[in-house]
Amino acid sequence: MTFLELDRILKDTGRNGYAASMLACLLDAFDSGETLLGKEKVASIIGITNTNVAAVARRFAESGVIEILYCDKRAEHLTYSTISNGRWSTPYYQLTSVILSLYRRT
Structure with a gap:
């Protein structure tokens, strides 16, 4: 991925800022x-609503910028999965290796 490709992804979220x-x-x-x-x-941290975070996160996940992992609140031990367990799951976000490489964070 290039910075120009990432810029296009940011713009395509519809919520560039x-x-x-x-x-x-x-x-x-x-x-x-x-x-x-x-x-x-x-x-x-960034001072926006959960709805806006979720909307941007979905677009980022579709584009390979982040991975969304869900923490099952009912599990005895913290368990993260790519599969949501409905209202018992809390979404967590992590940057993909592609983005970490782009920003030289690997």
Whole structure:
């Protein structure tokens, strides 16, 4: 992936400003040692609604920018999966290796 391709993905989300902020948030978190960030934490950090975070995250996941993992709140131990378990799942986001390579974070 190139920066121009990533720029197109940001624009294609329909929420360019939110998408850029979310990408920056996830990169900062990665640099701080956090590879997974929950939806609520992302919304809190960048100051947007959970709905906007979820919309950008879906587009990012479709484009290979992030992977969405769900934490099952009913499980005895923290378990992350790519499969949602409905209302008992909390989405977490992590950058893909393609994006980490682009930003030389691998």
